[in-house]
């Protein structure tokens with residue numbers, strides 16, 4: 158499903174360039190669930206952004222479903238992202254001028270969506286219900302709590318029924334019960350719908366529910382369990 162080889166990422170700095178990822182390899186099978194843990198600043202978001210084709214590595218390759226994402230042009234890459242990936246960002250990036258439901262429907266607007274609008278709306282509403290937001294569909298993002306915004310971002314990541322979900326701290330601002338609800342939703346997708354899941358998390362309870370746990374240390378992944 159996901160194959161990463163010899164991946165390195167350097168950021169130019171005001172002073173010396175910093176190396177965040179160094180010769181990192183990762184292989185994730187279809188239907189597998191993976192947690193990536195590690196201290197703040199170790200490069201988790203950097204790695205997830207590269208896996209999600211939102212950032213480019215300094216060297217190395219990423220292939221998803223057998224396709225080398227580095228070889229795609231910008232248009233192919235964005236179509237691929239929109240069709241096949243679900244992304245939960247650490248900073249949720251909701252559009253402030255759109256309602257909750259409109260935010261969840263946003264991936265549709267990028268075009269090339271084959272399903273009828275009614276069918277997508279129905280699924281969006283059902284996802285919002287699963288995430289405890291039935292009473293919030295017409296609210297604006299500024300009218301939501303931090304955890305509610307995060308749950309909208311989770312619903313948006315799932316609306317295209319992605320084969321691969323990349324989630325950056327998907328339980329970050331949630332209380333334990335709500336965190337468990339998000340973990341349940343991911344587990345259900347993973348177990349019953351064969352969705353592959355890679356999640357960055359500081360939440361031990363969420364990490365424990367993933368099949369494999371890696372720690373990101375000195376630019377490389379070290380297997381912790383699974």
Ligand SMILES: Nc1ncnc2c1ncn2[C@@H]1O[C@H](COP(=O)(O)OP(=O)(O)OP(=O)(O)O)[C@@H](O)[C@H]1O
Nearest residue numbers: 168169170177196197198199200201202203204247
């Ligand atoms: N665009 C950038 N330019 C320069 N340096 C960057 C850039 N983005 C991230 N970094 C640096 O790369 C390192 C890794 O950042 P990253 O956001 O991947 O960490 P993280 O593991 O996700 O941390 P956190 O747990 O706090 O979210 C940090 O030291 C950061 O300062």
Ligand SMILES: [Mg+2]
Nearest residue numbers: 201202247325
């Ligand atoms: Mg981060």
